[in-house]
Amino acid sequence: MTAPASSTKVRGETILSVDNLMKHFPITQGVLFKKQVGAVKAVDGVSFELRRGETLGIVGESGCGKSTLARMLMRLETPTSGKATLEGQDLFKASGSELRRLRRNMQMVMQDPYTSLNPRMTVGDIIGEPFEIHKDAAPKGSKRKRVQELLDLVGLNPEHVNRYPHQFSGGQRQRIGIARALALHPEVIVCDEPVSALDVSIQAQVINLLEQLQDELGLSYIFIAHDLSVVRHIADRVGVMYLGKIVEIGTEDEIYERATHPYTQALLSAVPVPDPEVRHERNIIRLTGDVPSPADPPSGCRFRTRCWKAQDICAREEPLTVPRAADPHPSACHFAELRPTVA
Amino acid sequence: MTDAVTQPTPASATPEGGHLLEVRDLHVEFRTQEGVAKVIRGVSYHLDAGETLAVLGESGSGKSVTAQAIMGILDTPPAHIRSGQILYQGRDLLTQPEAQRRQVRGKEIAMIFQDALSALNPVFPVGWQIGETLRTREGMSRADARRRAIELMDLVKIPAAERRIGDYPHQFSGGMRQRVMIAMALALNPKVLIADEPTTALDVTVQAQIMDLLADLRQELGMAMILITHDLGVVAGVADRIAVMYAGRIVEHADVQSLYRSPAHPYTKGLLESIPRLDVKGQKLATIKGLPPNLMRIPSGCPFHPRCPYVQQVCLDVVPNSLVLGDGRTSECHFAQEVLDDSAR
Numbered sequence: 236m237t238a239p240a241s242s243t244k245v246r247g248e249t250i251l252s253v254d255n256l257m258k259h260f261p262i263t264q265g266v267l268f269k270k271q272v273g274a275v276k277a278v279d280g281v282s283f284e285l286r287r288g289e290t291l292g293i294v295g296e297s298g299c300g301k302s303t304l305a306r307m308l309m310r311l312e313t314p315t316s317g318k319a320t321l322e323g324q325d326l327f328k329a330s331g332s333e334l335r336r337l338r339r340n341m342q343m344v345m346q347d348p349y350t351s352l353n354p355r356m357t358v359g360d361i362i363g364e365p366f367e368i369h370k371d372a373a374p375k376g377s378k379r380k381r382v383q384e385l386l387d388l389v390g391l392n393p394e395h396v397n398r399y400p401h402q403f404s405g406g407q408r409q410r411i412g413i414a415r416a417l418a419l420h421p422e423v424i425v426c427d428e429p430v431s432a433l434d435v436s437i438q439a440q441v442i443n444l445l446e447q448l449q450d451e452l453g454l455s456y457i458f459i460a461h462d463l464s465v466v467r468h469i470a471d472r473v474g475v476m477y478l479g480k481i482v483e484i485g486t487e488d489e490i491y492e493r494a495t496h497p498y499t500q501a502l503l504s505a506v507p508v509p510d511p512e513v514r515h516e517r518n519i520i521r522l523t524g525d526v527p528s529p530a531d532p533p534s535g536c537r538f539r540t541r542c543w544k545a546q547d548i549c550a551r552e553e554p555l556t557v558p559r560a561a562d563p564h565p566s567a568c569h570f571a572e573l574r575p576t577v578a
Numbered sequence: 579m580t581d582a583v584t585q586p587t588p589a590s591a592t593p594e595g596g597h598l599l600e601v602r603d604l605h606v607e608f609r610t611q612e613g614v615a616k617v618i619r620g621v622s623y624h625l626d627a628g629e630t631l632a633v634l635g636e637s638g639s640g641k642s643v644t645a646q647a648i649m650g651i652l653d654t655p656p657a658h659i660r661s662g663q664i665l666y667q668g669r670d671l672l673t674q675p676e677a678q679r680r681q682v683r684g685k686e687i688a689m690i691f692q693d694a695l696s697a698l699n700p701v702f703p704v705g706w707q708i709g710e711t712l713r714t715r716e717g718m719s720r721a722d723a724r725r726r727a728i729e730l731m732d733l734v735k736i737p738a739a740e741r742r743i744g745d746y747p748h749q750f751s752g753g754m755r756q757r758v759m760i761a762m763a764l765a766l767n768p769k770v771l772i773a774d775e776p777t778t779a780l781d782v783t784v785q786a787q788i789m790d791l792l793a794d795l796r797q798e799l800g801m802a803m804i805l806i807t808h809d810l811g812v813v814a815g816v817a818d819r820i821a822v823m824y825a826g827r828i829v830e831h832a833d834v835q836s837l838y839r840s841p842a843h844p845y846t847k848g849l850l851e852s853i854p855r856l857d858v859k860g861q862k863l864a865t866i867k868g869l870p871p872n873l874m875r876i877p878s879g880c881p882f883h884p885r886c887p888y889v890q891q892v893c894l895d896v897v898p899n900s901l902v903l904g905d906g907r908t909s910e911c912h913f914a915q916e917v918l919d920d921s922a923r
Contacts, residue, residue: 296781297752404869434636435808436866439852443863461781464811468854468863491856505786506856507811511834513857521790522783525751 250455251285251308251341251423256317258303262530275530277303279479280317282556285423290449290456292470292487294463294502298526299476301459305427308457309343310334321423339369342416346428348408352400358411359396362386365418372419385414390444406437410444417448425457430465442469463506467491475499478529478537481556485564495561495571498538536569544570597624597665598802599648599687599770604662606643608873609655615873617643617657619826625770630796630803632813632834635823638870641806644823645772648804649689650679666770684711688768692775694755698747704758705731705743711765730761734791753784757791764795771796772804777812789816810853814838822846825871825881832907842909842918844886880912888913 259274278300285291295301306312319326329337345351352361362382366373373381383393389410416424430438460466474484483496494500501520522541527533533540539549548569559571606618618640625631635641646652648664664671691697708730709723731739734757777785793816796803820837822830830843841847851864868885871877877884883893892912901914
C-alpha cells in the first residue's frame with residue numbers, strides 16, 4: 236500500500252481540533268402541532284485536539300454521548316453548535332465536493348461487524364464502494380487490484396473478494412470494515428467500539444492490527460470504547476466522558492496513574508482485574524445509583540449526584556475542565572485530588 | 579473421530595456422592611439443515627452447596643447450552659441431547675417426566691439471563707412478574723404475592739420498592755432490570771442459581787454493583803451458583819472454581835487461584851495473555867492465532883491443535899485425555915505438564 240503524501244506532515248501537530256461541540260436532540264410533544272418541550276443533551280460542550288499519529292481514547296459509560304460525538308465528526312449527525320476543523324478546514328461548513336474531499340480524510344470503523352456490512356454485497360464490492368464515489372482514488376481498471384491489496388493489508392486472503400460477509404467470522408468482518416475505512420487513504424479514523432463485539436481471543440488480533448496499521452500508515456485514531464483496559468493498551472491520550480462532557484483528559488499515564496476526577500477514579504477501580512490475588516488488595520469505589528438522564532442533568536457538576544465528595548458548591552457551580560493543583564492535566568472537579576493505587 | 583472420551587470430575591472438598599448438582603458426560607448436538615453441529619461433546623462438572631463455579635468460554639464454546647440443558651429449556655429440535663446425565667441431589671433430571679422437572683425448575687434451580695430487557699415481559703408491571711411464580715407455583719393470593727414481591731425487591735436493593743412495584747420494565751435502568759430478574763429468580767428460594775452472562779450488557783460501575791449483589795445474596799441465602807461468562811476479569815473476583823470450555827469440552831478445570839497463577843492448558847494460557855490489563859502497560863498483545871472451530875467440522879485429535887503453539891503430531895491424531903495434575907486440577911492437553919511448567923516460570 237502506498238503511503239499518503241505524508242512526508243511533509245509533521246507527527247505530533249494538531250490534525251483535528253474540536254471546540255465546544257454540542258448535540259441536543261429535541262423532545263417534542265403533540266402529533267400535529269409538534270412543540271419542543273425539552274432536549275436530550277447528548278453531547279454538551281466537548282473540546283479536544285487530536286495530533287497526527289496519535290490515538291485519542293474516549294471512554295465513558297453508555298449514554299455519555301461518546302457515539303454521538305463520533306457520528307457528528309463523521310457528519311452523520313448535525314451538531315447543534317460548536318466547531319471542528321480537520322487540517323484547518325471547517326468540518327461543519329463544508330458541503331458538496333468540498334465535503335466529499337474532507338470525508339476522504341476521515342473514515343469510520345463501526346462497532347457491530349454484523350450489521351455494518353451489507354449482506355447482499357460481496358466483500359470486493361463493499362471495500363470497493365468508496366472508489367465508486369471517489370472515482371479518482373483508484374484509476375480505471377485498478378479497482379480490483381486495490382481491493383486485493385487492502386484485503387492483504389488487513390490480513391485477509393485476497394482471493395476471497397467474491398465472498399459474502401456471512402462467510403466470514405466476526406473478527407474477519409471487522410477486518411473487512413477496517414479495509415473499507417482504509418480504502419481512500421484517510422489520515423484520521425474514528426473507531427466506535429471496534430472490538431467490543433468480538434471474543435477475547437479475536438479482540439487481541441484486531442487491536443494488534445489497528446496498531447500495526449497506525450505505524451505503517453501514520454494514521455491518527457479516535458478510539459471510542461467502554462473497556463478501560465483496551466483503551467489503556469491502545470491510546471496515547473484519553474478523554475473520560477460523563478453525561479455529554481469530557482470530565483478529565485490527559486495522557487495515558489495521567490489518566491490511569493494520576494487521575495484526579497472522582498468519576499475516573501471510580502471507573503478505574505470498578506474494572507475487574509483478571510487476577511484473584513491483585514483483586515483483594517484493590518480498593519474499589521462503589522458508585523451508587525445510575526447515570527442521571529441527559530434530558531435533565533443535575534445542576535452544577537453533573538457527577539455530584541453519585542459523588543462521595545459532593546459539597547454545596549458542586550450544585551451551584553459547574554467545574555471547568557482545567558488543569559488542577561493536584562496534577563497539571565485538565566480535570567472538571569472542584570475537589571480534584573490524587574488517589575493512591577488507582578489501578 | 580472418537581468423541582466418547584469421558585472426563586473424570588476432579589475430586590473436590592465434598593465426600594463421595596454428595597454433589598448437589600452434577601453433569602455427567604453430556605453430549606448435545608444441533609441438527610440443522612447444513613448438518614449436525616456437536617455443541618457439547620462430553621461435559622462433566624459438579625457443584626456443591628454454597629460454592630460458585632465459573633464456566634468460562636467464548637461464543638460457541640457450549641457454555642450456555644450446558645446451562646440450558648440443566649434447566650431443561652433447550653429448544654428440541656434443533657437441539658438433541660444424545661447422552662449423559664444431569665444429577666440433581668442424586669436424581670437424573672434428564673429421565674424425569676416434564677411435570678417433575680417443572681418442580682425443579684425455578685424452585686430448586688433458577689436462572690438469570692444476559693439481556694434483562696428481553697427476558698422481562700414489557701406489558702406487565704415488574705411486581706406482577708415477580709409475583710407470578712408465587713401465585714402459580716405456591717398458590718399465593720394476589721395480596722400475599724405482592725407483599726412478597728416487595729420483600730424480594732428490597733432484598734435485591736431496588737430503592738423505593740413499594741412505589742416502583744407497579745412500574746414497567748422500560749421504566750427501569752439496565753442495572754435495575756437485572757435486579758428485577760434476580761428477584762424473580764429468587765422468588766422460590768432456589769438452591770442453585772445459574773447466571774448466564776449476568777453483567778455483559780452493563781457498564782463497569784453497574785457491573786460491579788450487580789456482582790456485589792450476587793455475592794451478598796449467595797452468602798445470605800447459602801445458594802450455590804454457576805456463573806457463565808466470557809470475562810476473565812469478572813470471574814477472578816467471585817468464583818471458587820473455574821471450568822474453561824472450548825469447542826464443547828471442558829479443557830481445563832481448576833480452582834481460581836491456581837488457574838490464574840499458572841494455567842495448564844494452552845488455550846487458557848493464551849486467553850490470559852491476550853487480554854489487555856488495566857494494571858499493566860501495554861506492549862504488543864499476545865494473540866491466539868486463527869479462529870474458533872466450526873462445530874460441524876471439529877478438527878481431528880485435540881480441537882485446539884490448529885491454534886496451539888505447543889502442537890505436535892500426536893495432537894492431530896489423538897484426542898487428549900483429561901490429565902489430573904494434583905490439587906483437583908485437570909487439563910485436557912497432551913502437554914499439560916509442560917504448559918504448567920512454562921506458566922509457573
